[in-house]
Amino acid sequence: MAPEPGRWTVAATPDQVAVLRRAVCEYARGAGITDGRLGDVRLAVSEAVTNAVLHAYRDRDPGEVRVHATVEADGCLAVIVEDDGFGPLPRPDSPGLGLGLPTIASVADAVELTAGTAAGARLSMRFVTGG
Amino acid sequence: MAPEPGRWTVAATPDQVAVLRRAVCEYARGAGITDGRLGDVRLAVSEAVTNAVLHAYRDRDPGEVRVHATVEADGCLAVIVEDDGFGPLPRPDSPGLGLGLPTIASVADAVELTAGTAAGARLSMRFVTGG
């Protein structure tokens, strides 16, 4: 009995990273995820939302970050983080360490980066829950 | 009439980046890709194979890089670059500029990074050919 999908929309500001991280973890817990896997979800969501806050709008006014979480038919947890920014574009002046995407790839079972539905970037992560 | 899938296996050394780039471009041309799209495929494959050469084996002896190209039922070109290295792991001492993955994401229509089938990393890229 999979829970209804979760949807959250926040402003792309640094304080919202913790808000979304907690919201998705609570959703994942409600979906019966194991404690081990929960740590992976927490870290991956934190990195993905951080990227949207840091990179999507750059010098523009911060727009939205939208997160969508759902349990798929095979029991996998899928989390999508989407923004309306520049789209996935390289950034030689990145303030980051360049660890975000590879960190997500190393804790999630799959990560897909595409252009957003209208504009911006869309990062999809899947976690096998094995339960 | 889609061509048979293409498969190439090379050693993970710098000189093989050009070899795989050319092989996949020739395949894409044979599959009727437009010149505009061909430039995107060339750049994305080059970045993906470069990552396998630079990051998969790090201080180990270079292993294999395997590339698989295919035209899907919907006409999309799918290219998969796979290695048997460490898997997608962050690397604060990366010799790169951190531009590889976002460059791929900005020229391909979708890019997915997962663990390889046995070990290592597996990068899948899709290009809508619209033809």
Added chain:
Amino acid sequence: MTFQPTGSAALSHAVRDGALTLTLSGELDLGAEREVRAWIGEHAAAHGGPVVLDLRGVAFADSAGLRALINADAAARQDGWSLRIVIADGQLRQTLAVSGLDGMLPVYVEPE
């Protein structure tokens, strides 16, 4: 003295045996990083001697949070004070290991 920044990390400091101990607990992420970074820089500069960064109470850190540690390490090298980062055997230790930063920072694992 404890200071609660706008983010989700709590900060306190004390001098013990000549070493400044900066204790941080809570969540070390993008929302906390800038404030934590400034706070470490300020106290370390005012103290001038050895600094212990006690992070055993940090329940969560991501790569934005790890940036504050890299920054503290760079400041210590540049300004010539010694730094010791003390962590527990938990999420922070794992995240440091995944990031590959554990070998690049003066990290010590101690029980809480």
Added chain:
Amino acid sequence: MTFQPTGSAALSHAVRDGALTLTLSGELDLGAEREVRAWIGEHAAAHGGPVVLDLRGVAFADSAGLRALINADAAARQDGWSLRIVIADGQLRQTLAVSGLDGMLPVYVEPE
């Protein structure tokens, strides 16, 4: 004088009006980067004056290749010689734009 490295880039150099012109053609990728980097560094150091890097014949470059340009720019700043990177309106220009590096390097677009 033309030198064909193991990679797929061809290199030649000449002094014109006091400026050293380094001309590079072919493909600037990981296979060529190290050799190109060393070659630029060597000639620029020996010359000491202004350097023009003529890349109008470069048919392809990726981010590993762009590293050679960043490196040349860093060397020029550090050692105090002026650098001018001349490119055509083609793939290299596009790749520089996608990478965001175009605004960070002394790039000039000129017809071939």
